[in-house]
Amino acid sequence: MSKKKISILLIGFVVLASVQLIAQSKSPSAAQLAEDMAATIMHKWPDSLAHDPGKPAKWSYDLGVFSEGMANIYERNHDPKYVQYMEHIMSLFINDDGTIERYSMPSYNIDYVKNGSTLLFLYKQTGKEKYKLAASHLREQLKTHPRTAEGGFWHKKVYPHQMWLDGIYMGQPFYAEWCAMFNEPHNFDDIAKQFITIAKHTTDPKTGLLYHGWDESKQQAWANKETGTSPNFWGRAMGWYGIALVDVLDYFPKQHPQRPVLEKLLNNFAEAVAKVQSKEGLWYQVLDKQTQKGNYPEASASNMFVYALAKGVRLKALPQKYLAIAKAGFDGIRSKFLERDAEGYLHLNGTVQVSGLGGKPYRDGSYAYYLSEPVIQDDPKGMGAFIMAANEIGIAR
Numbered sequence: 001m002s003k004k005k006i007s008i009l010l011i012g013f014v015v016l017a018s019v020q021l022i023a024q025s026k027s028p029s030a031a032q033l034a035e036d037m038a039a040t041i042m043h044k045w046p047d048s049l050a051h052d053p054g055k056p057a058k059w060s061y062d063l064g065v066f067s068e069g070m071a072n073i074y075e076r077n078h079d080p081k082y083v084q085y086m087e088h089i090m091s092l093f094i095n096d097d098g099t100i101e102r103y104s105m106p107s108y109n110i111d112y113v114k115n116g117s118t119l120l121f122l123y124k125q126t127g128k129e130k131y132k133l134a135a136s137h138l139r140e141q142l143k144t145h146p147r148t149a150e151g152g153f154w155h156k157k158v159y160p161h162q163m164w165l166d167g168i169y170m171g172q173p174f175y176a177e178w179c180a181m182f183n184e185p186h187n188f189d190d191i192a193k194q195f196i197t198i199a200k201h202t203t204d205p206k207t208g209l210l211y212h213g214w215d216e217s218k219q220q221a222w223a224n225k226e227t228g229t230s231p232n233f234w235g236r237a238m239g240w241y242g243i244a245l246v247d248v249l250d251y252f253p254k255q256h257p258q259r260p261v262l263e264k265l266l267n268n269f270a271e272a273v274a275k276v277q278s279k280e281g282l283w284y285q286v287l288d289k290q291t292q293k294g295n296y297p298e299a300s301a302s303n304m305f306v307y308a309l310a311k312g313v314r315l316k317a318l319p320q321k322y323l324a325i326a327k328a329g330f331d332g333i334r335s336k337f338l339e340r341d342a343e344g345y346l347h348l349n350g351t352v353q354v355s356g357l358g359g360k361p362y363r364d365g366s367y368a369y370y371l372s373e374p375v376i377q378d379d380p381k382g383m384g385a386f387i388m389a390a391n392e393i394g395i396a397r
Contacts, residue, residue, distance in 0.1 A: 036345075049380055208271060212237040
């Protein structure tokens, strides 16, 4: 080959490499995407989260999920706008005396406890006593919340004798943070018990995946008459369980004898979800049925798994190999679910709006049921989980 041809090839290679570098430089970082999604939330819900236009906002765990994401961003960049926004949305609910509007302790809904993490964050950042007082009401709920015979918190009073994976996230990270902040070390045994109990009753020995719910009484129509478990592995349910584990480890004492047990549960979780990751790096609405008709990659579960795996590695509770799995998942999320509008706001597609068990109309936990729930853009739970995942990938080493 002549020197002239070699020179032309080298020039072409340099130009191509330069174009690729420019394209990469224009692609937002994971940390920037976290901030972009937070900007969308603040734009869409400038005052508080109203699920139904024209109706007042509820004391909803969704608030706590996206607030958790914003708190994570704040811990990284210390931009005060995130604290200011969280204070603003909580001002609709928290009175100066610490009472919480639109919250009912007697309903014993474990979902209501989730926002306690936001209240503790605001108390630490602002020093305002009303946030501590409000959080204390949620702590009081846990003192009398109904439990299974083994001591597991019921999901809700209207769902007696039941533990759901969702409820582990709604209650335990707040419980652990409270105990760490206000010197209740004896309760870490109780926190560990929640994970141990639900893992014992919902883990499938063949796959390691966890069923969505467990009915101790075995009376629900959705409950297996021998085990009490619901019939399927719902993606977001396992996502809630995974992020609960890593968030509790932030506060669980290093020398506590139950910490290795929780880390073992996290490793079991990681091994199971890694096996059902798709070729695109994503996870499906029903985790073990990727090829069955109607199943689809689901955004919130994928975000939660990325967050749990990446954070587990950062905490040195998971082997380094899981970071590569988390990064592949995040790449899949970027490709599949993200969209920008004409104004430049970032949106998240592909989140199932809700999935539950029992209730009215009755949800039977069947495969057909999980596929029947609507999939929407900009579900706040999915957006919050995306912020958490993107921020965690952004700080990964």
